[in-house]
Amino acid sequence: MTARSLADATAAPAGGRAVTPSVWSRIWSANGAGYLFLLPWFIGFFGLTVGPIVTSLYLSFTNFDLLTDPKWIGAANYVRMFTADPKFAQSMRVTFMFVIFSVPLKLAFALAIALLLNRGMRGLPIYRAIFYLPSLLGASVAIAVLWRTLFAGDGVINDFLALFGIQGPSWISNPRYSLWTLILLAVWQFGSPMIIFLAGLRQIPQDMYEAASLEGASKWRVFWKITLPLLTPVVFFNAIIQTIEGFKSFTPAFIISGGTGNPINSTLFYTLYLYQEAFAFFRMGYASALAWVLLIVVALFTGFSFLTSRFWVHYDD
Amino acid sequence: MTFSIGRRQFLVGTSALMAASAFAGPAFAQDKRMRLAWWGGQARADRTDAVSKLYAEAHPGVTFDTWWNAFNDYWPKLGTEVAGGNAADVYQMDYRYLVEYAQRGAIAPLDDYIGKGLDLSDFDQDQQDGGKVDGKLYAISLGANSVAMMVNTKAFDDAGVERPTRDWTYEDYKSRAEAFNAKSNGMKLLADGSASEPAFENFLRQRGKALYTDGKLGWEADDLVDWFKLWADLRAAGACVGPEDQALDATAAIDTTMIILKKAATSFANSNQLIGFQAVITDPLDMINFPRAEAGSGGGHYRKPSQFWSVNPKSAMLADAVDYVSFFVNDLGAGAALGVERGIPCSKKVRDALAPTLDPQSQIALNFVSNLGDLLGSLPPVPPTAAGEVSTQLTTKSQEVAFGATTPEEAGPAFFQEATDILARAS
Numbered sequence: 001m002t003a004r005s006l007a008d009a010t011a012a013p014a015g016g017r018a019v020t021p022s023v024w025s026r027i028w029s030a031n032g033a034g035y036l037f038l039l040p041w042f043i044g045f046f047g048l049t050v051g052p053i054v055t056s057l058y059l060s061f062t063n064f065d066l067l068t069d070p071k072w073i074g075a076a077n078y079v080r081m082f083t084a085d086p087k088f089a090q091s092m093r094v095t096f097m098f099v100i101f102s103v104p105l106k107l108a109f110a111l112a113i114a115l116l117l118n119r120g121m122r123g124l125p126i127y128r129a130i131f132y133l134p135s136l137l138g139a140s141v142a143i144a145v146l147w148r149t150l151f152a153g154d155g156v157i158n159d160f161l162a163l164f165g166i167q168g169p170s171w172i173s174n175p176r177y178s179l180w181t182l183i184l185l186a187v188w189q190f191g192s193p194m195i196i197f198l199a200g201l202r203q204i205p206q207d208m209y210e211a212a213s214l215e216g217a218s219k220w221r222v223f224w225k226i227t228l229p230l231l232t233p234v235v236f237f238n239a240i241i242q243t244i245e246g247f248k249s250f251t252p253a254f255i256i257s258g259g260t261g262n263p264i265n266s267t268l269f270y271t272l273y274l275y276q277e278a279f280a281f282f283r284m285g286y287a288s289a290l291a292w293v294l295l296i297v298v299a300l301f302t303g304f305s306f307l308t309s310r311f312w313v314h315y316d317d
Numbered sequence: 318m319t320f321s322i323g324r325r326q327f328l329v330g331t332s333a334l335m336a337a338s339a340f341a342g343p344a345f346a347q348d349k350r351m352r353l354a355w356w357g358g359q360a361r362a363d364r365t366d367a368v369s370k371l372y373a374e375a376h377p378g379v380t381f382d383t384w385w386n387a388f389n390d391y392w393p394k395l396g397t398e399v400a401g402g403n404a405a406d407v408y409q410m411d412y413r414y415l416v417e418y419a420q421r422g423a424i425a426p427l428d429d430y431i432g433k434g435l436d437l438s439d440f441d442q443d444q445q446d447g448g449k450v451d452g453k454l455y456a457i458s459l460g461a462n463s464v465a466m467m468v469n470t471k472a473f474d475d476a477g478v479e480r481p482t483r484d485w486t487y488e489d490y491k492s493r494a495e496a497f498n499a500k501s502n503g504m505k506l507l508a509d510g511s512a513s514e515p516a517f518e519n520f521l522r523q524r525g526k527a528l529y530t531d532g533k534l535g536w537e538a539d540d541l542v543d544w545f546k547l548w549a550d551l552r553a554a555g556a557c558v559g560p561e562d563q564a565l566d567a568t569a570a571i572d573t574t575m576i577i578l579k580k581a582a583t584s585f586a587n588s589n590q591l592i593g594f595q596a597v598i599t600d601p602l603d604m605i606n607f608p609r610a611e612a613g614s615g616g617g618h619y620r621k622p623s624q625f626w627s628v629n630p631k632s633a634m635l636a637d638a639v640d641y642v643s644f645f646v647n648d649l650g651a652g653a654a655l656g657v658e659r660g661i662p663c664s665k666k667v668r669d670a671l672a673p674t675l676d677p678q679s680q681i682a683l684n685f686v687s688n689l690g691d692l693l694g695s696l697p698p699v700p701p702t703a704a705g706e707v708s709t710q711l712t713t714k715s716q717e718v719a720f721g722a723t724t725p726e727e728a729g730p731a732f733f734q735e736a737t738d739i740l741a742r743a744s
Binding site: 065066068152153169170172173174175257258259260262263264265275276279280281282284 | 389390392393396397399400421422560561562563564565567568570573703705706709712713716717720722
């Protein structure tokens with residue numbers, strides 16, 4: 001009986017009755033080698049990305065100090081965050097300020113330079129490389145250290161101001177200005193949106209500009225009526241990417257404040273606070289909850305941008 | 318953002334992988350690779366490496382792998398490594414973090430090794446006791462020290478102001494501010510010590526209080542109000558640096574202290590640090606006690622274990638790690654290499670051999686700790702878990718006062734509440 005049914009089972013695919021195994025075997029025979037090649041990526045993706053993300057969701061409902069087992073505490077981490085944690089509120093405020101000011105300024109700057117560079121001048125690749133350089137150095141420690149030196153009380157910036165008889169404060173260690181030095185640092189690193197803008201500008205059909213010049217339109221009018229509308233998909237893309245980058249910003253604040261977020265928590269970026277909770281105070285559960293709240297905030301921002309995009313982003317196809 | 322979570326988790330993940338490979342390591346390699354971690358400056362690194370070299374010569378096959386960092390940067394990194402399971406075999410421990418690490422099982426109890434690999438036969442008893450938590454020995458003191466002020470003697474001489482003496486009160490510094498500032502070219506007499514937990518503790522002890530008693534705050538809100546007021550007065554009188562300057566010293570690294578940045582003629586520090594400070598400044602430095610709260614008030618200082626070696630309980634070479642620690646505190650050659658950079662050696666044998674050979678700075682440090690006299694009080698109990706976070710919070714609060722965002726009268730009770738909450742949350 002057993003032998004009989006086994007024989008049936010093996011015979012069945014040949015008869016075409018059982019679909020499932022044949023589908024799998026067909027996929028395997030067609031693409032097996034491909035999946036095999038993808039395997040390292042799959043392992044990495046599930047082991048190092050999906051797994052930890054799911055784990056952090058679980059941890060966000062626990063009390064976990066890394067060395068003893070996590071204790072389930074329900075939503076207490078989230079409740080504390082929104083009812084009894086002034087540092088959470090402060091870090092949100094700092095981060096929003098940073099994003100709201102740094103992203104538009106950076107995009108405006110990137111667009112302005114891209115327009116300048118798009119006029120077909122000699123030595124363009126060199127200029128492009130020079131303007132892109134700060135972004136390559138990006139979130140590096142060296143740049144943050146440089147910034148710290150530039151904006152110190154006896155730094156280069158104040159030496160320059162002194163030429164005009166202005167006695168500048170110590171920008172980085174004064175809570176009134178410290179965040180602005182970080183915003184300035186972000187704006188200065190406008191290279192990657194600039195490159196994307198440049199590529200976008202090349203996509204705009206030349207015949208439109210020819211038509212406009214035949215009509216005698218002013219440069220200003222050409223920019224507002226042709227260049228900018230046709231560039232909106234690129235603006236949109238850059239805005240989303242830079243907003244997400246802004247929320248994630250960590251290194252400059254960490255270096256400039258020595259990891260403290262001081263003076264008076266004025267540079268306590270959200271990710272810096274998250275880092276402190278996790279690695280200075282060993283509250284992994286709370287830090288995981290902070291991470292999830294940030295994820296939701298970024299998702300809301302991005303979702304909102306997509307919703308409004310159909311009112312201002314023009315796709316010509 | 319998802320990427321950001323991923324990256325953090327990735328760090329932990331990689332750490333775990335590295336930990337796994339660490340287990341495999343010694344099996345393949347002939348050498349025993351011992352890993353060390355500590356905080357400090359270049360002077361300490363040079364001396365520590367010298368001891369490791371001596372140890373390696375006496376124990377062929379042992380090699381060393383080390384990292385070091387400034388105090389405030391050291392703890393997050395060590396915490397991460399401990400969590401990832403790949404922390405060093407031997408790492409430096411501080412009195413403030415001792416309970417936390419011991420209770421989490423992140424450092425090994427060493428009682429079983431005493432006399433069997435760990436020689437404490439002529440080790441000062443008070444320094445042994447300083448490394449105990451709940452009666453068990455978790456950490457070996459690397460030297461006794463005391464808080465002390467670094468003094469730039471040249472700055473005082475240039476300004477024509479007499480150098481501070483052991484009797485000076487905060488008021489005495491204040492009364493000399495005008496004379497000093499007249500010739501100091503912007504330099505002030507004092508760093509702003511309002512954010513310094515050791516300075517506040519010293520002030521409390523002179524009032525007969527303590528930072529912590531029985532794991533709770535050993536002082537009242539009014540004490541802190543008085544402390545912040547004291548500094549507000551000093552600031553107003555130009556006796557200490559302004560808040561913008563003080564905020565440059567974010568991480569307690571020697572290089573960014575006010576005395577090294579030439580913003581102040583003195584800085585709050587520890588007696589063993591004279592060597593480290595002198596290494597990065599050309600002006601001659603001396604050492605004096607923290608100012609007195611009132612004329613004649615004493616008992617603020619104590620002989621503290623300046624730092625410890627602790628052993629990682631998960632170390633693959635635990636016995637060797639203990640042996641290294643024992644060598645570090647007992648070997649005469651090691652003692653000569655270390656000098657008093659980590660504090661006054663706790664082994665009498667080492668101390669006696671060392672005394673005649675010391676350079677001037679080391680002599681100053683040794684004399685200072687040996688002659689505290691009426692300034693010396695008893696060793697306070699080991700601070701509770703989360704004491705580190707309270708200290709961090711004090712910095713922020715003192716900045717709020719210094720920058721005028723709040724007043725001493727409001728800041729005192731507010732910080733008392735915050736500190737109470739932090740302690741409650743940690744227990």
